[in-house]
Amino acid sequence: MSKGTVVLAYSGGLDTSCILVWLKEQGYSVIAYLANIGQDEDFEAARKKAESLGATKVFIEDLRAEFVEDFIWPAIQANAVYEDRYLLGTAVARPCIGRRQVEIARREGAQFVSHGATGKGNDQIRFELTCYALYPEVKIIAPWRIPEFYNRFRGRKDLMEYAQQHGIPVPVTPKAPWSMDANLMHIRWVRLASFIMFSFSISLFNHAPADLYLMTKNPEDAPSAPDVLEIEFKIGVPVKVTNVKEGISKDSPLDIFTYLNEIGGKHGVGRIDIVENRFIGMKSRGIYETPGGTILLNVHLDIEAFTMDKEVRRVKQGLGIKFSELVYNGFWYSPECDFVRHCIAMSQVNVEGKVQLSVFKGQVYILGRESPKSLYNEELVSMDVQGDYDPCDASGFIRINAVRLREYHRLQGFPSIKQ
Amino acid sequence: MSKGTVVLAYSGGLDTSCILVWLKEQGYSVIAYLANIGQDEDFEAARKKAESLGATKVFIEDLRAEFVEDFIWPAIQANAVYEDRYLLGTAVARPCIGRRQVEIARREGAQFVSHGATGKGNDQIRFELTCYALYPEVKIIAPWRIPEFYNRFRGRKDLMEYAQQHGIPVPVTPKAPWSMDANLMHIRWVRLASFIMFSFSISLFNHAPADLYLMTKNPEDAPSAPDVLEIEFKIGVPVKVTNVKEGISKDSPLDIFTYLNEIGGKHGVGRIDIVENRFIGMKSRGIYETPGGTILLNVHLDIEAFTMDKEVRRVKQGLGIKFSELVYNGFWYSPECDFVRHCIAMSQVNVEGKVQLSVFKGQVYILGRESPKSLYNEELVSMDVQGDYDPCDASGFIRINAVRLREYHRLQGFPSIKQ
């Protein structure tokens, strides 16, 4: 008799194939669910594989459009960057994948969900918090945290043997000891030590291999002439991108983002090699390529600065940092992330206009911008047209700002010449 | 009889030369003070010019080393960036220049200081708040805010005529309608409309001319091979830079920064074209080139992430943003900036180690890092070595984090599939 039905987040790879079979062995009925969020994958082959391994049902879901509109766009509005550098490409994908998984589970009457994320990473948290939030009664099976599982599968060799015993097609051994997580927004690379399976670590002083990257060309090999784009925004999200020289133009969210990936990738934009702090309290090294996202971050910063009041910007900047931490830590579906996301969205009402930029050798250069909602007043800012502005006012402004400083230093004394 | 003595921040250019003579006309005795903060200038020619215009004394002060150590280094420790993009090259220079000016004024018994900053910009504020803080009794003469002055000099033509009448050497007319502020850290460009003098504005959609830049090569013309550097940090500031291939190495603050400018400039690093919010409440466009500063920001972010606890980092990030706003607005010498700077300095005690990076075509790529103070624990982070870490703990961690989310969604319901 079945212990119940599990919806497994299935990738088609070795790990989740073994998990699928192992779950069956444990007495579960398994529904395989594979989300298409833009990774390079043969989805029909994966479907067949899952069926052949005994999945009672297989769902291949194309989430690309909703991934862009519901998850990437809010991150763009927020200028979401974790710890000043990471654009959250994996973190925004997890709630998108988890949301559909939970829907399937509810619809199919499954009490369990399962995934192949390891026990030291962020993804298990992002995945499970999404499931608990959207399906509070759900039970989660995380094999890499179950001693029976992880003690049995202590390395790739164990998984391969198990695969051979159970008729699981074994993949060709990867050449490089790097594992990747890919989606429409980015590819994340973490190294597997060749002799120690599943290791996420590497001496942090070693350089990443030049031939690692897939989404982005090596800037050294990128074209020697830039592409010039014009991106149009409404309510803080792109509604159109035009390649000025080539006359190409895209206007659906998915097409826009895909095209920016293409252009960014061609010019080697968005490669970073960083040390980051996982929610779980460890530091880890990640290598990321985020071509389209990096272009959009730069361009959104510009149109936002142009159209948003400076003090609103300051408050919103704080909310954006908060949003980034929440998303990184897996709290996309939480009352506070909801709240912050709505506040940020409210700030974007007038973030509208066009930005011209060039993309070249790994860099994005803003060339100019215009907006019907600009708060930039040429007359006000120009020296020779006084208009409403009286330079004498600045004297009072400065002196009043100095009241406190003068008092303080009178009483407390002065810093010596060498601070 | 003299109205008193003024210490004038003198640049050697047309404006402050006219101001010098005008102040004399008004009955002041004028001491000319010219700070060398790394701009490209013939300082001896400037001295002679000031003397010939009737300055009673001329002080040419080499502040480059203290500019790097006392002002740029704290900004590096803070990861100081205003509004996510501007590295504050002008803003950190003003308190450095003002501090010495006030010292001279005190020493020379001058009750007045004066400067040539315009009445709509930030620099007047930064300059004057420094002076008021360090010399609370000082009186400030800001000619561009005095109607008698600015009504008389309504354009460049008026200044030129006045110069000719008073024997002030007239500079060659600049080819491009751009004005610049240069120092060791950066060059800032603002456009002068050709027919409207002193205008800071320009249609923001127009591209900046490609031949504008002085500190940085056009990335398109930069070398087709990167330079690879190793930078060593102690207490959050660089103590040594080595060009790995060329074997060159620098270890005084000024030499390090100058060398990073050279390498950054050669590869076109640090060019930005932005709209920013002035303290005074207007938006303005600025074009900046900050080669060495941009390299250091990137590298400091990396060594800091590697050696600082994540929660300390989070608090410190907030303080860094505050610091940036204070410095931008001219409050370097204020109780709060003092306080924030000391807190930030405290956070840097263990920010120590080496970073390798390559510089290429406008970009900085971090290649690797190592540190005796790293909080990165390879054993802890690697999947196969359990060590102290029990993956099962993650289940409890996640479930406890989910308590609140499950309750909330049980009570409030669930977001629909399309948020």
Place this chain on the structure above:
Amino acid sequence: MSKGTVVLAYSGGLDTSCILVWLKEQGYSVIAYLANIGQDEDFEAARKKAESLGATKVFIEDLRAEFVEDFIWPAIQANAVYEDRYLLGTAVARPCIGRRQVEIARREGAQFVSHGATGKGNDQIRFELTCYALYPEVKIIAPWRIPEFYNRFRGRKDLMEYAQQHGIPVPVTPKAPWSMDANLMHIRWVRLASFIMFSFSISLFNHAPADLYLMTKNPEDAPSAPDVLEIEFKIGVPVKVTNVKEGISKDSPLDIFTYLNEIGGKHGVGRIDIVENRFIGMKSRGIYETPGGTILLNVHLDIEAFTMDKEVRRVKQGLGIKFSELVYNGFWYSPECDFVRHCIAMSQVNVEGKVQLSVFKGQVYILGRESPKSLYNEELVSMDVQGDYDPCDASGFIRINAVRLREYHRLQGFPSIKQ
């Protein structure tokens, strides 16, 4: 010929009566505007006085209901407190008064507005920022900042003489050297030194006189039995108050607030004597009595804690502090205050329920609360009913939280017994 029309914020007192006449002398046509925001005043007498002094029109406007609904209620939702103590009773009134003044000015075609606020206080700023925001072309006449005015009226004696010369009824000399600002929300007291007119200062060590207060009874003389109230909230604002013992009940905003003032006043609630930091950079002493506001702050804190998610609360707390600073500084009508206010309002959607409290001898004691939107789950929190909660999870939660701490202290060592 008239220089134009001025709408003067007229209080009926000596100062603004003199200003009215003085403005006429200067050649303006003067419209007197007196806002009823709950102060104790003979409005009809004030109307006649203004007419007799030559006001071309007199507007007496009852703003009490909109003061409560549009200004006090948002402050309650925000838990607005400036510098941890001051409930902003004056600061929320200024934009309310200024808004109507500007409406009158626009409607009457007046280009000028004027007020009697002094040149060192916050009120001038609050008042004028409101006017500039809502009527950007307006011209403001602030006599206490015009040398011709303030040099002429150097003390109360000068005002009195002027009053006598111009047929302005002279008020009886106040017994105590304290001046007050009163409205529905509070009374603020500042001391006038008896021999130095208009002084806001006083030795800060001296106690305020016990007989100063008007809105609140001395707690020592308050009833020796408490009143017990029940206040019902919806979307973060009170919709009903009931006196449990007496069976009295109020349900319009103005009635609710007035009744809470009555009860709070009867029991001596809401008296504070503080030093605060003015926007203008000086410290000043203020003595405040805010009976109803103090009750509502306490009660709103309680119902909010009960119904709001803790992480939403944390973000909202930060926004509330920001809101308080903005309102204190006069930025009620600003893009950022608008933004923050809307974010806060969004957080209040589920702040709904009833709170019971007692009011006694200057204190408010929360006795109990209930809510249909409570996030409090008795079953979850009680030890013996395990429900969804597994105590073992806490072990994992704690150990994962400790990962970082253990690593840190392993590397950095331990604090000695005496920190």
Place this chain on the structure above:
Amino acid sequence: MSKGTVVLAYSGGLDTSCILVWLKEQGYSVIAYLANIGQDEDFEAARKKAESLGATKVFIEDLRAEFVEDFIWPAIQANAVYEDRYLLGTAVARPCIGRRQVEIARREGAQFVSHGATGKGNDQIRFELTCYALYPEVKIIAPWRIPEFYNRFRGRKDLMEYAQQHGIPVPVTPKAPWSMDANLMHIRWVRLASFIMFSFSISLFNHAPADLYLMTKNPEDAPSAPDVLEIEFKIGVPVKVTNVKEGISKDSPLDIFTYLNEIGGKHGVGRIDIVENRFIGMKSRGIYETPGGTILLNVHLDIEAFTMDKEVRRVKQGLGIKFSELVYNGFWYSPECDFVRHCIAMSQVNVEGKVQLSVFKGQVYILGRESPKSLYNEELVSMDVQGDYDPCDASGFIRINAVRLREYHRLQGFPSIKQ
């Protein structure tokens, strides 16, 4: 053979007595450790009881002085309040108790520590994070999270039976179904449902019984005349308290705090009944009495406002809120709390002076203050002495602050009369 040595945080009560015996049963050697942090307890009786139950050693440690100096004083400097109301009396005690426990464990070569905190509360976290931080290799035994334990002891009855079987003296049954945590700083009350043991919950609408409180008199029964105190501060902590009328004076930290408890208690100061958010994600109700701490919070706020620059105050306020969250959640010993605490301490250098206050019927009234380090300048603030301050400057200050507001509203339009 012993499984090892456990240092048990022993209270002398039923729970930890049963735990002591149970640990022995499980094969551990048990050291009993009882911290005197000011609770009302017969320590010698507790020592004998622990010995009689088989503790191999008993440590009774008087931590009162270090509790005040190392833990309460930093909380006072921080104005530490959790969620705007709770003064953290339990939260600051845990790291104090845990620190000594770990010292004993290290000294005695014990690998284990144990405690009687339940599995849903904050105290387990505070306690264990302290232990992990200061003794990273320690192993923690939390019986209330061990199924063998909590399934065996499902209610008070089970504990009582076990006690009788094992010769543990059984306490008299408490009259009221409330449990308490007491220390020098406060008493916290949580209700035990009479029929459901260990329940922390209660219908939140029910009032707490009037006879519950121990540290504070019912304000209704408090004296009808106030006590007037003068408290002197240095570096943000009290160094002397004087009862002005009675001439009593105290000057050691412990004596000062004890005396303030006495006075506060006598007048019924510091009672609150709140709903708070536990770290673990649930809301709970707590009833607290914190007499001395409440007085000090009020008084410290006042002397701080008087002596600290307003912008430093603003930054420090944010750090204080962070500190409160960290302490509440158990992170006293963490790099971030260390960092924040040092920043806060730095802000207190000039927080020095005397405050006079009266304590009456549950309230603290500030009467006056003076300080050699005051930033209050009577001359500056008084209207009639112009001194350095020119009222005209305020016009420029206001107009520059309005630049942005006028632009914004010109472009975006105006709020309608009803917002």
